[in-house]
Amino acid sequence: MARYVRFDRFGSLEVLRLDTAEAPQAGPGQVRVRVHTAGLNPVDLKILAGGPAAARYNVTPPSGNGNDFAGVIDHVGLGVTGFSAGDAVFGGLRMAAQADYLVIDADQVHAKPPKLGFVEAGALDIAGRAAWASVHSLHLTPADTVLVSAAAGGVGVLAAQLALRAGATVVGTASAANHDFLIGLGVVPVAYGDGLVDRLREVAPRYTAALDNNGPATIDAALALGVPGRRINTIAARGYRAEEGIAGVGGQSAEPGALAALADLIAGGEVQLPIDSVYPVERVQDAYRHLAAGHLRGKVTVALE
Known part of the structure; x- marks a missing residue:
């Protein structure tokens, strides 16, 4: 029998449970x-709470849970070429990833670079695609100074480093515990909270772009600092102050090959994806409570093997 995380109704974390079922079988074109x-x-x-997010992704209970995964192919369906049993892969499968086994179309998985750990690969899909697409949407150059909010979080830490690779000066908001870490990456850290705009002005005279991974406060601060709305992208507050021309480019806009390219950068040590914590799948509720509490450094994951 195989374990999988599921919920039978929308609600709070208490509706998540670990269940068992027969392992699924790969069909033609699947692994x-x-x-x-x-x-x-x-x-x-x-999504778990129901409402707009569940409707957006067409989720109705009963349902599995999670999206990002990494593992090893143990069976290939008819007609599959390019992958074999024993190949290490990673990717995303909405509402199915938190399980001992998943079945996915072969053209939707990526070969895991040998030097990329399973934990990092299993945390990469959504954050990696979102970071890549949002950064590239602003066409950053060495002439830019960009504000990145939640710069130590799962999306923010990748976005900040990709912005640095584009040559931009990066100022990142984060809790004080993450400031030394951000300095080590080359990011100028600034604390959240009251007086944010003043603190941002103290570390840089002019801002030309902003990547919001936190919410409306970042957008308000960027506009107060003179950043044009068309050079602000948010993945956390889409629709907020839309009259300013603020974009909401996210992972769905990532170009083909973006995730594989980012995985190679991480495997090669050119970009870091810190792992905040790894919980056993039996403690998936605790893992989500930790995620919801915020002030993370990188990604939270669950281990199934």
Whole structure:
């Protein structure tokens, strides 16, 4: 029997449970993956609560849970080429990743670079695609100074480093416990909270772009600092102050090959994806409580193997 995280009704974290069932079988054009690690994302909690997020992704209970995964193919369906049993892979499968086994179309998985750990690969799909697409949407250059909010979080830490690779000066908001870490990456850290705009002005005279991974306060601060609305992108407050021309480019806009390219950068040590914590899948509720509490450094994951 295989374990999988599921919920039978929308609600709070208490509706999540670990269940068992027969392992699924790969059909034509599909592969079955024995999952090693599954990543958690804030959108999971929004879907679990029901409402707009659940409707957006067409989720109705009963349902599995999670999206990001990494593991090893243990069976290939008819007609599959390019992958074999024993290949290490990663990717995303909405509402199915937190399980011992998942079945996915072979063209939707990515080969895991040998130097990329399963834990990092299993946390990469949503955050990686969102960071890549949002950064590239602003066409950053060395002439830019960009504000990145939640710069130590799962999306923010990747976005900040990709912005640095584009040559931009990066100022990142984060809790004080993460400031030294951000300095080590080359990011100028600034604390959240009252007086944010003044603190931002103290560390940089002019801002030309902003990547919001936190919410309306970042957008308000960026506009107060003179950043044009068309050079602000948010993945956390889409629709907020839309009259300013603020974009909401996220992972769905990531170009083909973006995730594989980012995985190679992480595997090569050119970009860091810190793992905040790894919980056993039996403690998935605790893992989400930790995620919801915020002030993370990187990603929260659950281990299935």
